[in-house]
Amino acid sequence: SYELTQPPSVSVSPGQPANLTCSGDKLEDKYVCWYQQKPGQSPVLVMYQDNQRPSGIPERFSGSNSGNTATLTISGTQSMDEADYYCQAWDSRTAIFGGGTQLTVL
């Protein structure tokens, strides 16, 4: 079965860029989206179709997908960006979620 792999945790200093990765076999052949989830809240879509930002999502969020790795980049990370981030893609009529990355801003 298809798997998406994310690092469990990433730490970044305020104002610095954060690169969150998501790896899967030939991932570039699939559309990847990203969800942000803060404690006690439902997930929120922050990126879709690899690099499309939904309305209301700050411009500091960007995405890419090449080879076996998709990346969500947060430029100028802010304390409000501290959250869990999940990548997701579809494979053979099945939705696959990555294990999530806990982003810490300190």
Place this chain on the structure above:
Amino acid sequence: QVTLRESGPALVKPTQTLTLTCNFSGFSLTTPKMCVTWIRQPPGKALEWLARIDWDDDKLYSTALKTRLTISKDTSKNQVVLVMTNLDPADTATYYCARIFSPGSYHIDYWGQGTLVTVSS
């Protein structure tokens, strides 16, 4: 305004059947390319996709859980129902329903608030 709200029992005994209802508003499941999906999240763990039902009644299920899941819709009531059989304590999770309306990428654009289901005797 799109909203989704999950409802169901908060506590279920092992081996019992769980029925969850998603009531939604602001869209119709008769609209071409519209979908409703269910995702769950055990406490402190990652999201896990369960099932999806499409506007044309196509139904997709998690490979790991497909023998235990049934998804259905009632377009007249704006409802989607998920039935899960033979519950186990490992099924303890927050269950979310969500909307997909994005031909091509099938990303989730709206989520419900989730409902916590505990499986315990």
